[in-house]
Amino acid sequence: MSTPFISLSDIPKGNVKWIDCRFSLQDPSRGVKQYEQEHVAGAVHWDLEKDLSDMSSELGRHPMPSQSDLKELFERSGLHQNDFIVLYDHGGEPFAPRGWFMLTYANFKNAYILHEGWEELKRSSLPLDSSIAQPVQKQLDIIWNEDIQMSKEQVKAVVSKNSGGLLVDARSEERYFGEYEPIDPIAGRIPGALNYNWERLKEAGRFKKSDPNLKAALKEEEPITVYCGSGVTAAPLFAMLKQSGYSDVKLYVGGFSDWIRTERIEKGRS
CATH class of the missing domain: 3.40.250.10 (Rhodanese-like domain)
Structure with missing residues:
Protein backbone atom coordinates (compact mmCIF):
# COMPACT_ATOMS: atom_id res chain seq x y z
CA MET A 1 0.00 0.00 0.00
CA SER A 2 1.30 3.45 -0.89
CA THR A 3 1.79 6.19 1.66
CA PRO A 4 -1.67 7.80 1.63
CA PHE A 5 -0.92 11.54 1.57
CA ILE A 6 1.03 13.44 -1.07
CA SER A 7 1.91 17.11 -1.54
CA LEU A 8 1.70 19.02 -4.79
CA SER A 9 5.48 19.38 -4.87
CA ASP A 10 5.91 15.58 -4.78
CA ILE A 11 3.60 14.72 -7.67
CA PRO A 12 5.74 13.53 -10.59
CA LYS A 13 5.55 15.06 -14.03
CA GLY A 14 3.65 12.96 -16.50
CA ASN A 15 0.38 11.10 -16.65
CA VAL A 16 -1.62 11.63 -13.44
CA LYS A 17 -5.26 10.65 -13.09
CA TRP A 18 -7.08 13.28 -11.01
CA ILE A 19 -10.26 12.64 -9.01
CA ASP A 20 -12.26 15.57 -7.66
CA CYS A 21 -14.04 14.52 -4.44
CA ARG A 22 -15.43 17.87 -3.35
CA PHE A 23 -18.68 17.48 -1.42
CA SER A 24 -20.70 19.14 1.34
CA LEU A 25 -22.71 17.21 3.91
CA GLN A 26 -24.80 20.37 4.42
CA ASP A 27 -25.48 20.81 0.68
CA PRO A 28 -25.00 17.50 -1.21
CA SER A 29 -25.27 19.20 -4.63
CA ARG A 30 -22.47 21.69 -3.94
CA GLY A 31 -19.53 19.47 -4.88
CA VAL A 32 -20.70 18.60 -8.37
CA LYS A 33 -21.66 22.24 -9.00
CA GLN A 34 -18.15 23.33 -8.01
CA TYR A 35 -16.70 20.65 -10.28
CA GLU A 36 -18.80 21.87 -13.20
CA GLN A 37 -17.56 25.42 -12.62
CA GLU A 38 -13.87 24.50 -12.54
CA HIS A 39 -11.62 21.55 -11.79
CA VAL A 40 -8.19 20.18 -12.60
CA ALA A 41 -8.13 19.45 -16.33
CA GLY A 42 -9.11 15.85 -16.99
CA ALA A 43 -10.38 15.18 -13.47
CA VAL A 44 -13.50 13.11 -12.94
CA HIS A 45 -15.85 13.87 -10.06
CA TRP A 46 -16.78 11.31 -7.41
CA ASP A 47 -19.81 12.21 -5.33
CA LEU A 48 -19.91 10.91 -1.75
CA GLU A 49 -23.54 9.81 -1.96
CA LYS A 50 -23.92 8.92 -5.66
CA ASP A 51 -20.57 7.19 -6.19
CA LEU A 52 -18.90 6.41 -2.86
CA SER A 53 -21.95 5.17 -0.93
CA ASP A 54 -24.90 2.88 -1.55
CA MET A 55 -27.69 5.09 -0.28
CA SER A 56 -30.28 2.38 -1.05
CA SER A 57 -28.76 0.14 1.62
CA GLU A 58 -29.93 0.17 5.24
CA LEU A 59 -26.47 -0.61 6.64
CA GLY A 60 -25.82 2.87 8.02
CA ARG A 61 -26.08 6.41 6.67
CA HIS A 62 -23.33 6.11 4.02
CA PRO A 63 -23.14 2.35 3.37
CA MET A 64 -20.35 0.65 1.47
CA PRO A 65 -21.06 0.36 -2.28
CA SER A 66 -21.13 -3.12 -3.74
CA GLN A 67 -18.05 -4.45 -5.48
CA SER A 68 -19.88 -4.37 -8.80
CA ASP A 69 -20.82 -0.70 -8.33
CA LEU A 70 -17.25 0.23 -7.39
CA LYS A 71 -15.85 -1.69 -10.35
CA GLU A 72 -18.22 0.16 -12.67
CA LEU A 73 -17.18 3.50 -11.11
CA PHE A 74 -13.49 2.78 -11.58
CA GLU A 75 -13.99 1.56 -15.14
CA ARG A 76 -16.06 4.53 -16.29
CA SER A 77 -13.50 6.82 -14.62
CA GLY A 78 -10.92 5.41 -17.01
CA LEU A 79 -8.71 4.02 -14.27
CA HIS A 80 -6.15 1.27 -14.61
CA GLN A 81 -4.62 -0.32 -11.53
CA ASN A 82 -1.13 0.84 -12.50
CA ASP A 83 -2.21 4.49 -12.81
CA PHE A 84 -0.80 7.23 -10.61
CA ILE A 85 -4.01 8.62 -9.04
CA VAL A 86 -4.44 11.77 -6.94
CA LEU A 87 -7.69 12.56 -5.14
CA TYR A 88 -8.50 16.05 -3.87
CA ASP A 89 -11.23 17.95 -2.04
CA HIS A 90 -11.04 21.30 -0.25
CA GLY A 91 -8.25 20.00 1.98
CA GLY A 92 -8.59 18.68 5.52
CA GLU A 93 -11.87 16.99 4.58
CA PRO A 94 -12.90 13.31 4.67
CA PHE A 95 -14.12 13.02 1.08
CA ALA A 96 -10.83 12.44 -0.76
CA PRO A 97 -9.79 9.95 1.98
CA ARG A 98 -13.12 8.14 1.45
CA GLY A 99 -12.38 7.80 -2.26
CA TRP A 100 -8.82 6.71 -1.50
CA PHE A 101 -10.14 4.02 0.85
CA MET A 102 -12.34 2.62 -1.94
CA LEU A 103 -9.37 2.49 -4.31
CA THR A 104 -7.27 0.82 -1.61
CA TYR A 105 -10.06 -1.73 -1.14
CA ALA A 106 -9.69 -2.48 -4.86
CA ASN A 107 -5.90 -2.85 -4.55
CA PHE A 108 -4.91 0.28 -6.48
CA LYS A 109 -1.28 0.67 -5.35
CA ASN A 110 -0.54 4.21 -6.57
CA ALA A 111 -3.48 6.21 -5.24
CA TYR A 112 -2.87 9.28 -3.06
CA ILE A 113 -4.80 11.89 -1.07
CA LEU A 114 -3.62 15.40 -1.94
CA HIS A 115 -2.39 17.19 1.18
CA GLU A 116 -3.39 20.57 -0.21
CA GLY A 117 -6.93 21.59 -1.08
CA TRP A 118 -8.73 23.20 -3.97
CA GLU A 119 -7.53 26.75 -3.29
CA GLU A 120 -3.89 25.64 -3.45
CA LEU A 121 -4.62 23.72 -6.63
CA LYS A 122 -6.04 26.86 -8.23
CA ARG A 123 -2.85 28.75 -7.41
CA SER A 124 -0.61 26.02 -8.79
CA SER A 125 0.59 25.68 -12.39
CA LEU A 126 -1.82 22.84 -13.12
CA PRO A 127 -4.25 23.49 -15.97
CA LEU A 128 -7.90 23.93 -14.98
CA ASP A 129 -11.03 23.19 -16.97
CA SER A 130 -14.83 23.40 -16.75
CA SER A 131 -15.70 20.69 -19.26
CA ILE A 132 -16.95 17.33 -18.00
CA ALA A 133 -14.22 14.72 -18.38
CA GLN A 134 -14.98 11.85 -20.76
CA PRO A 135 -12.29 9.26 -19.99
CA VAL A 136 -11.80 6.14 -22.07
CA GLN A 137 -13.41 3.29 -20.13
CA LYS A 138 -11.04 0.52 -19.01
CA GLN A 139 -11.86 -3.09 -18.22
CA LEU A 140 -10.59 -4.11 -14.79
CA ASP A 141 -9.93 -7.44 -13.16
CA ILE A 142 -10.04 -6.56 -9.46
CA ILE A 143 -8.82 -8.66 -6.57
CA TRP A 144 -10.51 -7.07 -3.56
CA ASN A 145 -8.63 -6.32 -0.36
CA GLU A 146 -11.21 -7.70 2.07
CA ASP A 147 -8.78 -7.36 4.98
CA ILE A 148 -9.29 -3.60 5.35
Whole structure:
Protein backbone atom coordinates (compact mmCIF):
# COMPACT_ATOMS: atom_id res chain seq x y z
CA MET A 1 0.00 0.00 0.00
CA SER A 2 1.30 3.45 -0.89
CA THR A 3 1.79 6.19 1.66
CA PRO A 4 -1.67 7.80 1.63
CA PHE A 5 -0.92 11.54 1.57
CA ILE A 6 1.03 13.44 -1.07
CA SER A 7 1.91 17.11 -1.54
CA LEU A 8 1.70 19.02 -4.79
CA SER A 9 5.48 19.38 -4.87
CA ASP A 10 5.91 15.58 -4.78
CA ILE A 11 3.60 14.72 -7.67
CA PRO A 12 5.74 13.53 -10.59
CA LYS A 13 5.55 15.06 -14.03
CA GLY A 14 3.65 12.96 -16.50
CA ASN A 15 0.38 11.10 -16.65
CA VAL A 16 -1.62 11.63 -13.44
CA LYS A 17 -5.26 10.65 -13.09
CA TRP A 18 -7.08 13.28 -11.01
CA ILE A 19 -10.26 12.64 -9.01
CA ASP A 20 -12.26 15.57 -7.66
CA CYS A 21 -14.04 14.52 -4.44
CA ARG A 22 -15.43 17.87 -3.35
CA PHE A 23 -18.68 17.48 -1.42
CA SER A 24 -20.70 19.14 1.34
CA LEU A 25 -22.71 17.21 3.91
CA GLN A 26 -24.80 20.37 4.42
CA ASP A 27 -25.48 20.81 0.68
CA PRO A 28 -25.00 17.50 -1.21
CA SER A 29 -25.27 19.20 -4.63
CA ARG A 30 -22.47 21.69 -3.94
CA GLY A 31 -19.53 19.47 -4.88
CA VAL A 32 -20.70 18.60 -8.37
CA LYS A 33 -21.66 22.24 -9.00
CA GLN A 34 -18.15 23.33 -8.01
CA TYR A 35 -16.70 20.65 -10.28
CA GLU A 36 -18.80 21.87 -13.20
CA GLN A 37 -17.56 25.42 -12.62
CA GLU A 38 -13.87 24.50 -12.54
CA HIS A 39 -11.62 21.55 -11.79
CA VAL A 40 -8.19 20.18 -12.60
CA ALA A 41 -8.13 19.45 -16.33
CA GLY A 42 -9.11 15.85 -16.99
CA ALA A 43 -10.38 15.18 -13.47
CA VAL A 44 -13.50 13.11 -12.94
CA HIS A 45 -15.85 13.87 -10.06
CA TRP A 46 -16.78 11.31 -7.41
CA ASP A 47 -19.81 12.21 -5.33
CA LEU A 48 -19.91 10.91 -1.75
CA GLU A 49 -23.54 9.81 -1.96
CA LYS A 50 -23.92 8.92 -5.66
CA ASP A 51 -20.57 7.19 -6.19
CA LEU A 52 -18.90 6.41 -2.86
CA SER A 53 -21.95 5.17 -0.93
CA ASP A 54 -24.90 2.88 -1.55
CA MET A 55 -27.69 5.09 -0.28
CA SER A 56 -30.28 2.38 -1.05
CA SER A 57 -28.76 0.14 1.62
CA GLU A 58 -29.93 0.17 5.24
CA LEU A 59 -26.47 -0.61 6.64
CA GLY A 60 -25.82 2.87 8.02
CA ARG A 61 -26.08 6.41 6.67
CA HIS A 62 -23.33 6.11 4.02
CA PRO A 63 -23.14 2.35 3.37
CA MET A 64 -20.35 0.65 1.47
CA PRO A 65 -21.06 0.36 -2.28
CA SER A 66 -21.13 -3.12 -3.74
CA GLN A 67 -18.05 -4.45 -5.48
CA SER A 68 -19.88 -4.37 -8.80
CA ASP A 69 -20.82 -0.70 -8.33
CA LEU A 70 -17.25 0.23 -7.39
CA LYS A 71 -15.85 -1.69 -10.35
CA GLU A 72 -18.22 0.16 -12.67
CA LEU A 73 -17.18 3.50 -11.11
CA PHE A 74 -13.49 2.78 -11.58
CA GLU A 75 -13.99 1.56 -15.14
CA ARG A 76 -16.06 4.53 -16.29
CA SER A 77 -13.50 6.82 -14.62
CA GLY A 78 -10.92 5.41 -17.01
CA LEU A 79 -8.71 4.02 -14.27
CA HIS A 80 -6.15 1.27 -14.61
CA GLN A 81 -4.62 -0.32 -11.53
CA ASN A 82 -1.13 0.84 -12.50
CA ASP A 83 -2.21 4.49 -12.81
CA PHE A 84 -0.80 7.23 -10.61
CA ILE A 85 -4.01 8.62 -9.04
CA VAL A 86 -4.44 11.77 -6.94
CA LEU A 87 -7.69 12.56 -5.14
CA TYR A 88 -8.50 16.05 -3.87
CA ASP A 89 -11.23 17.95 -2.04
CA HIS A 90 -11.04 21.30 -0.25
CA GLY A 91 -8.25 20.00 1.98
CA GLY A 92 -8.59 18.68 5.52
CA GLU A 93 -11.87 16.99 4.58
CA PRO A 94 -12.90 13.31 4.67
CA PHE A 95 -14.12 13.02 1.08
CA ALA A 96 -10.83 12.44 -0.76
CA PRO A 97 -9.79 9.95 1.98
CA ARG A 98 -13.12 8.14 1.45
CA GLY A 99 -12.38 7.80 -2.26
CA TRP A 100 -8.82 6.71 -1.50
CA PHE A 101 -10.14 4.02 0.85
CA MET A 102 -12.34 2.62 -1.94
CA LEU A 103 -9.37 2.49 -4.31
CA THR A 104 -7.27 0.82 -1.61
CA TYR A 105 -10.06 -1.73 -1.14
CA ALA A 106 -9.69 -2.48 -4.86
CA ASN A 107 -5.90 -2.85 -4.55
CA PHE A 108 -4.91 0.28 -6.48
CA LYS A 109 -1.28 0.67 -5.35
CA ASN A 110 -0.54 4.21 -6.57
CA ALA A 111 -3.48 6.21 -5.24
CA TYR A 112 -2.87 9.28 -3.06
CA ILE A 113 -4.80 11.89 -1.07
CA LEU A 114 -3.62 15.40 -1.94
CA HIS A 115 -2.39 17.19 1.18
CA GLU A 116 -3.39 20.57 -0.21
CA GLY A 117 -6.93 21.59 -1.08
CA TRP A 118 -8.73 23.20 -3.97
CA GLU A 119 -7.53 26.75 -3.29
CA GLU A 120 -3.89 25.64 -3.45
CA LEU A 121 -4.62 23.72 -6.63
CA LYS A 122 -6.04 26.86 -8.23
CA ARG A 123 -2.85 28.75 -7.41
CA SER A 124 -0.61 26.02 -8.79
CA SER A 125 0.59 25.68 -12.39
CA LEU A 126 -1.82 22.84 -13.12
CA PRO A 127 -4.25 23.49 -15.97
CA LEU A 128 -7.90 23.93 -14.98
CA ASP A 129 -11.03 23.19 -16.97
CA SER A 130 -14.83 23.40 -16.75
CA SER A 131 -15.70 20.69 -19.26
CA ILE A 132 -16.95 17.33 -18.00
CA ALA A 133 -14.22 14.72 -18.38
CA GLN A 134 -14.98 11.85 -20.76
CA PRO A 135 -12.29 9.26 -19.99
CA VAL A 136 -11.80 6.14 -22.07
CA GLN A 137 -13.41 3.29 -20.13
CA LYS A 138 -11.04 0.52 -19.01
CA GLN A 139 -11.86 -3.09 -18.22
CA LEU A 140 -10.59 -4.11 -14.79
CA ASP A 141 -9.93 -7.44 -13.16
CA ILE A 142 -10.04 -6.56 -9.46
CA ILE A 143 -8.82 -8.66 -6.57
CA TRP A 144 -10.51 -7.07 -3.56
CA ASN A 145 -8.63 -6.32 -0.36
CA GLU A 146 -11.21 -7.70 2.07
CA ASP A 147 -8.78 -7.36 4.98
CA ILE A 148 -9.29 -3.60 5.35
CA GLN A 149 -13.03 -3.46 6.01
CA MET A 150 -15.07 -4.86 8.89
CA SER A 151 -18.63 -6.08 8.97
CA LYS A 152 -20.89 -5.66 11.98
CA GLU A 153 -20.45 -9.34 12.83
CA GLN A 154 -16.67 -8.93 12.88
CA VAL A 155 -16.96 -5.85 15.10
CA LYS A 156 -19.22 -7.81 17.45
CA ALA A 157 -16.43 -10.39 17.78
CA VAL A 158 -14.03 -7.64 18.86
CA VAL A 159 -16.55 -6.24 21.35
CA SER A 160 -17.14 -9.68 22.86
CA LYS A 161 -13.35 -10.28 22.91
CA ASN A 162 -13.70 -13.31 20.67
CA SER A 163 -11.37 -11.45 18.34
CA GLY A 164 -8.41 -9.26 19.32
CA GLY A 165 -7.63 -5.64 18.56
CA LEU A 166 -8.74 -2.10 19.27
CA LEU A 167 -11.88 -0.26 18.23
CA VAL A 168 -11.30 3.47 17.70
CA ASP A 169 -14.14 5.98 17.37
CA ALA A 170 -13.21 8.94 15.13
CA ARG A 171 -16.06 11.22 16.23
CA SER A 172 -15.92 14.13 18.67
CA GLU A 173 -15.62 13.46 22.40
CA GLU A 174 -19.16 14.73 23.01
CA ARG A 175 -20.62 12.21 20.57
CA TYR A 176 -18.33 9.43 21.78
CA PHE A 177 -19.41 9.96 25.41
CA GLY A 178 -23.06 10.19 24.36
CA GLU A 179 -23.43 13.75 25.63
CA TYR A 180 -24.47 15.18 22.28
CA GLU A 181 -25.79 13.49 19.16
CA PRO A 182 -26.87 15.74 16.26
CA ILE A 183 -27.54 13.01 13.68
CA ASP A 184 -28.21 9.51 14.96
CA PRO A 185 -31.32 8.61 17.03
CA ILE A 186 -29.22 7.08 19.83
CA ALA A 187 -26.21 8.67 21.53
CA GLY A 188 -23.15 6.78 22.70
CA ARG A 189 -20.42 4.53 21.32
CA ILE A 190 -19.69 0.94 20.45
CA PRO A 191 -18.77 -0.81 23.74
CA GLY A 192 -15.06 -0.87 24.51
CA ALA A 193 -14.06 1.63 21.84
CA LEU A 194 -11.37 4.26 22.40
CA ASN A 195 -11.75 7.79 21.04
CA TYR A 196 -9.49 9.74 18.68
CA ASN A 197 -11.33 12.67 17.13
CA TRP A 198 -10.44 12.88 13.42
CA GLU A 199 -10.25 16.67 13.75
CA ARG A 200 -7.04 16.16 15.75
CA LEU A 201 -5.40 15.04 12.51
CA LYS A 202 -5.60 18.59 11.15
CA GLU A 203 -3.56 21.73 11.59
CA ALA A 204 -4.39 25.09 9.99
CA GLY A 205 -7.22 23.47 8.05
CA ARG A 206 -5.09 20.75 6.45
CA PHE A 207 -4.14 17.24 7.45
CA LYS A 208 -0.80 17.05 9.23
CA LYS A 209 2.10 15.38 7.44
CA SER A 210 2.08 12.94 10.35
CA ASP A 211 0.47 12.73 13.79
CA PRO A 212 2.86 11.49 16.51
CA ASN A 213 0.03 11.66 19.06
CA LEU A 214 -1.63 8.65 17.44
CA LYS A 215 0.91 6.11 18.65
CA ALA A 216 0.93 7.61 22.12
CA ALA A 217 -2.86 7.39 22.31
CA LEU A 218 -3.20 3.91 20.83
CA LYS A 219 -0.01 2.39 22.30
CA GLU A 220 0.95 0.97 18.88
CA GLU A 221 -1.44 -1.93 19.40
CA GLU A 222 -2.78 -3.76 16.36
CA PRO A 223 -5.11 -4.73 14.76
CA ILE A 224 -7.09 -1.49 14.84
CA THR A 225 -10.62 -0.99 13.54
CA VAL A 226 -11.76 2.60 13.07
CA TYR A 227 -15.34 3.80 12.78
CA CYS A 228 -17.37 7.00 13.00
CA GLY A 229 -21.03 7.78 12.45
CA SER A 230 -21.25 6.45 8.90
CA GLY A 231 -17.77 5.57 7.70
CA VAL A 232 -16.88 8.99 6.26
CA THR A 233 -14.77 10.80 8.87
CA ALA A 234 -13.16 7.51 9.90
CA ALA A 235 -11.50 7.38 6.45
CA PRO A 236 -8.89 10.08 7.25
CA LEU A 237 -8.12 8.35 10.55
CA PHE A 238 -7.62 5.07 8.66
CA ALA A 239 -5.32 6.89 6.21
CA MET A 240 -3.29 8.61 8.95
CA LEU A 241 -2.80 5.30 10.76
CA LYS A 242 -1.39 3.86 7.54
CA GLN A 243 0.76 6.99 7.15
CA SER A 244 2.03 6.41 10.71
CA GLY A 245 3.21 2.90 9.93
CA TYR A 246 0.34 0.75 11.22
CA SER A 247 -0.05 -2.27 8.98
CA ASP A 248 -3.17 -3.97 10.34
CA VAL A 249 -5.90 -1.32 10.13
CA LYS A 250 -9.53 -1.85 9.18
CA LEU A 251 -12.56 0.39 8.69
CA TYR A 252 -16.11 -0.38 9.78
CA VAL A 253 -17.90 1.58 7.07
CA GLY A 254 -21.35 1.00 8.57
CA GLY A 255 -20.18 2.76 11.72
CA PHE A 256 -22.29 3.79 14.68
CA SER A 257 -25.34 4.38 12.48
CA ASP A 258 -25.28 0.72 11.43
CA TRP A 259 -24.36 -0.62 14.87
CA ILE A 260 -27.30 0.96 16.70
CA ARG A 261 -29.87 -0.71 14.44
CA THR A 262 -29.45 -3.98 16.40
CA GLU A 263 -26.73 -3.72 19.05
CA ARG A 264 -26.27 -2.28 22.54
CA ILE A 265 -24.26 0.87 23.12
CA GLU A 266 -22.11 2.35 25.85
CA LYS A 267 -22.11 5.95 27.03
CA GLY A 268 -20.79 8.19 29.75
CA ARG A 269 -17.30 9.08 30.99
CA SER A 270 -16.86 6.32 33.56
